[in-house]
Amino acid sequence: xxxxxxxxxxxxxxxxxxxxFAPLSLEEIYAKSDDxxxxxxxxxxxxxxxxxxxxxxxxxxxQAYEPMALRVFYxxxxxxxxxxxxxxxxxxxxxTGRLQxxxxxxxxxVGCPHRSEAFEACQYAIDTLKHNAPIWKKxxxxxxxxxxxxxxxxxxxxENCS
Numbered sequence: 001x002x003x004x005x006x007x008x009x010x011x012x013x014x015x016x017x018x019x020x021f022a023p024l025s026l027e028e029i030y031a032k033s034d035d036x037x038x039x040x041x042x043x044x045x046x047x048x049x050x051x052x053x054x055x056x057x058x059x060x061x062x063q064a065y066e067p068m069a070l071r072v073f074y075x076x077x078x079x080x081x082x083x084x085x086x087x088x089x090x091x092x093x094x095x096t097g098r099l100q101x102x103x104x105x106x107x108x109x110v111g112c113p114h115r116s117e118a119f120e121a122c123q124y125a126i127d128t129l130k131h132n133a134p135i136w137k138k139x140x141x142x143x144x145x146x147x148x149x150x151x152x153x154x155x156x157x158x159e160n161c162s
Contacts, residue, residue: 009074017073018093019066024104033109035088040115042122046106048099056142061098062105065134069094072133079128080110080121087112087121094135105137 011017016032026045033041048060077090089111099105108125112118129135140146 009078011074014089015077016091017070019064019069020095021097024093024107029091029107029109033089033091033111035111037088038111039113040118041111042118043109044122044126045104048101048103050101052139057139058142059098059100059140061138062096063136064096069133069135076125076128084117084121
């Protein structure tokens with residue numbers, strides 16, 4: 001699958017996409033991805049960890065260019081449906097603002113009749129989001145220093161930035 005933004009993709013009404021300052025809820029995202037035709041719901045939760053490359057992290061700060069990030073989310077769902085026609089739901093929600101260690105920064109959920117397609121689609125969604133969405137994070141370290149990191153740039157440059 002490849003994500004291209006050559007034309008405006010409209011989200012499907014059964015899907016859910018958001019950029020939010022408010023905390024994300026596992027229960028809410030699961031409910032949005034559930035459907036009676038699902039045999040599987042795969043939910044991926046990205047969480048702020050306490051270190052990067054052995055350096056103690058106390059918080060992350062996320063910023064996003066929301067209109068374009070949402071377009072990327074819509075395109076991810078469209079790409080998933082092109083390769084797996086029986087996907088019932090795609091849910092992608094990302095936080096912005098300052099998050100403490102242990103807080104959820106991103107939730108991606110995919111509901112499908114079969115688990116293998118759900119796992120594959122969910123992995124594609126988070127990998128593509130990290131690669132293409134205009135979302136940046138600032139790592140705030142225990143020593144008081146910090147650094148802005150473009151998530152997509154990390155993937156493109158092959159650096160271990162996340």
